[in-house]
Amino acid sequence: MGQVGKLQKFADVTAFENCYERVAELKGKWKTDVFKNDNPITVELACGKGEYTIGLAERFPERNFIGIDVKGNRIWKGAKYALENNITNVAFHRLMIGNIEEYFEKGEIDEFWITFPDPQHSKKRKRLTNAMFLNRYRNIAKEGAVMNLKSDSTRFYEFSKEIIADQKLTILQDSDDIYAWDEIPEHLANIQTFYEQMWLDQGKKIKFLRYVI
Numbered sequence: 001m002g003q004v005g006k007l008q009k010f011a012d013v014t015a016f017e018n019c020y021e022r023v024a025e026l027k028g029k030w031k032t033d034v035f036k037n038d039n040p041i042t043v044e045l046a047c048g049k050g051e052y053t054i055g056l057a058e059r060f061p062e063r064n065f066i067g068i069d070v071k072g073n074r075i076w077k078g079a080k081y082a083l084e085n086n087i088t089n090v091a092f093h094r095l096m097i098g099n100i101e102e103y104f105e106k107g108e109i110d111e112f113w114i115t116f117p118d119p120q121h122s123k124k125r126k127r128l129t130n131a132m133f134l135n136r137y138r139n140i141a142k143e144g145a146v147m148n149l150k151s152d153s154t155r156f157y158e159f160s161k162e163i164i165a166d167q168k169l170t171i172l173q174d175s176d177d178i179y180a181w182d183e184i185p186e187h188l189a190n191i192q193t194f195y196e197q198m199w200l201d202q203g204k205k206i207k208f209l210r211y212v213i
């Protein structure tokens with residue numbers, strides 16, 4: 001079969017049963033109405049093609065995972081894989097992260113991941129770990145929720161650490177070169193996104209931060 005075009009992907013995503021597009025009616029009801037269990041929910045922000053959402057869901061079947069991105073044609077890949085492989089603890093939600101509080105209830109989310117976000121060198125207000133975004137995440141997070149950030153960008157990593165220091169947040173793990181790390185968790189080494197593979201090919205070092213938000 002040939003490559004699936006962008007328009008077909010948009011149409012598919014609208015029809016896929018594991019994909020949602022700005023569905024505010026599910027606020028506070030993701031466990032009961034979507035996953036039909038009481039397992040904790042991890043959200044991957046700016047998930048792209050969903051490699052992390054899928055990889056984590058396969059490794060941690062006792063949790064639920066929601067990949068969020070604004071681009072439906074990217075979400076398509078992860079959503080299709082989950083459907084074809086009967087991975088039922090995964091959903092994808094197409095929305096702008098700045099509006100995330102409209103779609104999730106206070107305390108609904110247990111954990112967050114951000115992998116290889118756009119570094120937004122000239123626009124601090126668009127950086128997904130800035131104080132404004134953190135407040136939005138807190139408004140849907142459970143007490144003690146944790147953020148996991150994987151990035152190739154030294155500037156983005158340092159910026160995120162400045163926010164963490166300003167807000168006196170607790171860092172649980174910190175590495176400026178995960179593949180040089182003796183105790184790298186399996187899921188950190190063996191799930192690699194589209195962007196991670198690109199940066200690794202260019203010889204970039206991969207940074208990681210895990211912190212309580």
Ligand SMILES: C[S@@+](CC[C@H](N)C(=O)[O-])C[C@H]1O[C@@H](n2cnc3c(N)ncnc32)[C@H](O)[C@@H]1O
Pocket residue numbers: 046047048049050068069070071074095096097098114115116117118193194195196
């Ligand atoms: C550089 S890509 C990384 C994708 C994926 N995490 C990876 O590592 O391959 C950044 C992604 O963030 C998404 N994104 C950026 N800002 C966003 C926002 N405010 N709301 C939703 N998605 C956003 C883009 O659509 C894009 O898919």
